[in-house]
Amino acid sequence: MSTPDTAELLADAGSATLLPDTVDHVAVARLYGEPLFALPQDLYIPPDALEVFLEAFEGPLDLLLYLIRKQNFNILDIPMAAVTRQYLSYVDEIRSRNLELAAEYLLMAAMLIEIKSRMLLPPRKTAEGQEPEDPRAELVRRLLEYERIKLAAARLAEVPQFGRDFLKAQVYVEQALTPRFPDVALADLQGAWADILKRARLVQHHKISREELSVREHMSIVLKKLQGRRFAPFEDLFDPARGVPVLVVTLIALLELAKETLVEVTQAEAYAPIYVRLAFTPAA
Incomplete structure (x- = not known):
């Protein structure tokens, strides 16, 4: 069994470089239509250049409302353990990438942990015939108010707006050459x-x-x-x-x-x- 000579292998490699279309299936990229078979040595790619955000939230309340509605939780009876665990996992993710953005979310995380801690403690004594205050009441009120505002903003966004959905029609009417005298009052x-x-x-x-x-x-x-x-x-x-x-x-x-x-x-x-x-x- 004969083996190919080294010169023949080099000749084949040289012919392959002259015909890029025949080896396009091994090119790592295309630059201005030409195949690129190796990455440049001085190419710098920022760490966050290829990040993909599947969900964009406008703030901590938006994220919390998304977690509750996505899993069909009763907003009046929030399971604080499950919601807090999911919320903290998202905060850990954004804290490793954008510390300034995570600061606002960390404040809400502290509030969730506080509410969960208060739920574990015995309820405070109240007057006769009154139920103890639910530690989640203030959070529920803020979530319901935020949801109403968000739905109202979505309805307003559906209203046709000038410059976005329609433009003003402008018609030029040439005036007649014959002077028209005003009517006598x-x-x-x-x-x-x-x-x-x-x-x-x-x-x-x-x-x-x-x-x-x-x-x-x-x-x-x-x-x-x-x-x-x-x-x-x-x-x-x-x-x-x-x-x-x-x-x-x-x-x-x-x-x-x-x-x-x-x-x-x-x-x-x-x-x-x-x-x-x-x-x-x-x-x-």
Whole structure:
């Protein structure tokens, strides 16, 4: 039986290094896609780099409540020996890795041991007809209160939140190029009408007469005054010298024209002078 020569073994080893895909099954890792057959000598891996935490607790009460609920213990009748033993095993585990984190848990461990010790002692004497105080009562109260707060926080976390579950929709609407005059407020129209009545009383004459006034006729008069004018001041459409009855009919005629969209009553801004113009409706 013949044995392979040393030169042949070296040649085979050299060809193996040239073809890493053929020996990829023995590579310890891959670096940027290339197989790595030996760990670097200067590679430093921290002791806690590969730690895996299966459960994350927010504090000692959270851990204690987890141990009780996981094993279906009655929270009003906690088996202190079993719970304390499991709690201390977890504290020993985190104390070897993070001493600062374990300090808070050690305080709760001392409290559990104290409660267990008080349960082993004879109960204190109380008044007639009263039951001795349970050493676990304060711990049970804190656990129930913590559980209620934790469940409420979980329900609040399920509520949709802005930025996490939805975003605000923003729509850009391009403004029209044609300027839109603000609508005339009723109070401004009443103020302008009161000024016209005040001027009419200053120039009125005591004359008793009966005159038939037509709204349609004054509608035509208003339209004639607006012909050829882009805007006409509101007070220019009234003639105070003709008396209050004519002013009233003229106002009614102006309102009828505005109702039939034959004229437009506008103003540049709030509290600005009121103007009237003809309303031009483009042909269909």
